[in-house]
Amino acid sequence: MKLYNTLTRTKEEFTPLDPQNIRLYVCGVTPYDDPHLGNARPMVVFDVLFRLLRHTYGESAVKYARNFTDIDDKIIARANELGEDPATLAERFIHSYHDDAAALGCLPPTYEPRVSETQVMEGIITFIEKLLKKGSAYEIPGDGIYLDITQIDGNDGYQYGKLSGNKLEDLVAGARVEANTAKRNSGDFALWKLAKPGEPQWKTPWGAGRPGWHIECSVMSEQLLGDKFDLHGGGEDLQFPHHENEIAQSVACHGHIHANVWLHNAFITVGGKRMGKSMGNFTTIKDALEKYSPEAIRLWLLQTHYRKPVDYSDEALIAAENRLKKLLPKALAVTNPAPMPQGFLDALKDDLNTPKALGKMGSIEETATCLRFLGLL
RNA sequence: GGCCGGAUGGCGAAGUGGUAACGCAGCGGUCUGCAAAACCGCGAUGCGCGGGUUCAAAUCCCGCUCCGGCCUCCA
Numbered sequence: 001m002k003l004y005n006t007l008t009r010t011k012e013e014f015t016p017l018d019p020q021n022i023r024l025y026v027c028g029v030t031p032y033d034d035p036h037l038g039n040a041r042p043m044v045v046f047d048v049l050f051r052l053l054r055h056t057y058g059e060s061a062v063k064y065a066r067n068f069t070d071i072d073d074k075i076i077a078r079a080n081e082l083g084e085d086p087a088t089l090a091e092r093f094i095h096s097y098h099d100d101a102a103a104l105g106c107l108p109p110t111y112e113p114r115v116s117e118t119q120v121m122e123g124i125i126t127f128i129e130k131l132l133k134k135g136s137a138y139e140i141p142g143d144g145i146y147l148d149i150t151q152i153d154g155n156d157g158y159q160y161g162k163l164s165g166n167k168l169e170d171l172v173a174g175a176r177v178e179a180n181t182a183k184r185n186s187g188d189f190a191l192w193k194l195a196k197p198g199e200p201q202w203k204t205p206w207g208a209g210r211p212g213w214h215i216e217c218s219v220m221s222e223q224l225l226g227d228k229f230d231l232h233g234g235g236e237d238l239q240f241p242h243h244e245n246e247i248a249q250s251v252a253c254h255g256h257i258h259a260n261v262w263l264h265n266a267f268i269t270v271g272g273k274r275m276g277k278s279m280g281n282f283t284t285i286k287d288a289l290e291k292y293s294p295e296a297i298r299l300w301l302l303q304t305h306y307r308k309p310v311d312y313s314d315e316a317l318i319a320a321e322n323r324l325k326k327l328l329p330k331a332l333a334v335t336n337p338a339p340m341p342q343g344f345l346d347a348l349k350d351d352l353n354t355p356k357a358l359g360k361m362g363s364i365e366e367t368a369t370c371l372r373f374l375g376l377l
Numbered sequence: 378g379g380c381c382g383g384a385u386g387g388c389g390a391a392g393u394g395g396u397a398a399c400g401c402a403g404c405g406g407u408c409u410g411c412a413a414a415a416c417c418g419c420g421a422u423g424c425g426c427g428g429g430u431u432c433a434a435a436u437c438c439c440g441c442u443c444c445g446g447c448c449u450c451c452a
Contacts, residue, residue, distance in 0.1 A: 009381090029452070042452050074450075165380055166448070187449070213450095235452030245449085265452070266382085272444070277451045303390065303400075308383075309445075316389065319401040326415095347391090356391050359399030 001056060001349040003231075004307060006239060006262040007163055011351050014261065016230055022053050022062045023225040025259065027217060027234035027242065028112070030069040031093035032078045035100050036282035037297075037312055038235070038268045038275045044298055044375075045265045045306040045352070046233050047106040051373060052348050065111040065224045067217060068094055071210050072115075076199060086200055087116065100285040103294045105375035113220040115211060123219040124211045125204050127253060128191050132206075136252035137191055139206060140182045145192040147245070148184050152252040160187070160248050163262060164240035189245050191215050214245040221258060222250070232259035236266050237276075265306045275312060283312065295328070295376050296321040302354040302374060324376070331368040331377055338365035340373060 001014045026046045053062045070090035079086040131137035136151045149160045160168045171187040190212035195201035201208040250258040268275040275282050300320040304310045347357035361367040371377035
């Protein structure tokens with residue numbers, strides 16, 4: 001199986017650390033609103049990868065973790081806005097996420113950790129203590145604990161900026177927006193934020209507060225999959241700063257990058273422009289489901305390679321709907337499904353080339369099997 | 378400004394050296410009282426533009442145009 005690794009910018013042959021124990025970690029969401037179609041893409045793409053890995057290495061050999069960042073500035077802000085308890089609000093949108101993922105035919109991950117879990121929070125505190133002890137992290141009194149991105153030397157020679165294609169010098173020197181002059185480098189980021197009155201908080205040796213944005217993924221992945229695992233995925237937007245910072249923490253803590261292969265899906269666009277929360281041009285999965293069948297949405301997403309943008313339009317969704325309208329009744333009527341054609345499987349194993357695979361489903365007996373495999377039947 | 382992608386028939390989308398998968402729409406046919414559905418068939422002499430390399434290029438090289446993304450909120 002080949003996969004494109006953002007870390008090396010090349011398509012590589014995937015070699016598991018342990019074929020009996022394949023480990024995949026995908027960044028989920030911060031549950032402060034209903035998930036939109038941009039969130040649906042990694043849901044579906046990595047679900048197909050999960051299915052492919054299970055098919056290749058055996059169902060019990062694959063572990064898939066997808067987190068919820070249920071403690072975050074955006075959640076607190078939204079909760080204040082609505083006069084709702086932050087934890088209740090997060091819980092509500094986690095349910096919403098689960099509903100949508102299930103509707104879109106995604107298998108439940110093996111693990112779905114949350115930052116607010118006691119074990120995770122304790123892990124975060126321990127992790128930060130280690131970084132402080134090592135001198136990779138420092139305190140800004142009255143503010144929080146920060147990671148010094150120039151102090152992360154690991155034995156694998158990782159340089160901050162490699163994943164996202166940035167140069168450390170540029171990031172250290174190029175203070176674009178310098179909100180916090182107490183930081184040693186402009187690229188330094190918060191591991192822990194000291195609480196302001198009324199905010200959710202946890203006690204630590206350096207003061208009560210809550211975790212920064214990136215730390216949770218380093219800790220949860222380590223707790224569930226170990227400090228070295230196979231695959232780490234997420235949306236393209238997470239490449240920087242989230243994944244870059246996650247790597248920085250883990251390298252600083254463990255001396256090596258925590259995941260071998262870094263996978264990033266491209267964006268959903270609308271009229272060629274990125275669909276995003278801050279653009280205000282997003283469509284929630286629930287709204288899309290009012291207009292189109294879940295299978296059509298799933299097929300629409302899989303009709304384009306995951307590293308290329310997909311444009312959301314009525315035309316595209318209707319085309320997917322029409323294809324299924326013709327295909328599904330025939331596929332459902334198949335009583336003697338045939339094995340998946342090799343060409344179908346080969347396409348999927350070539351960096352998850354779902355559009356190519358969809359063109360190689362073969363006879364209707366084979367197609368039924370393929371559709372079922374893809375979660376479309 | 379720095380870095381990274383993309384441009385393939387009406388639309389979407391594979392294909393990264395050997396002569397353009399697949400899907401949607403369209404068109405023709407079979408069937409039907411007509412239509413729909415279903416089934417069968419057709420469709421780019423050409424892959425943003427200009428050069429170059431090669432026996433051979435959508436695929437490699439050089440230059441150009443346009444579009445998008447990231448540069449510390451976003452899957």
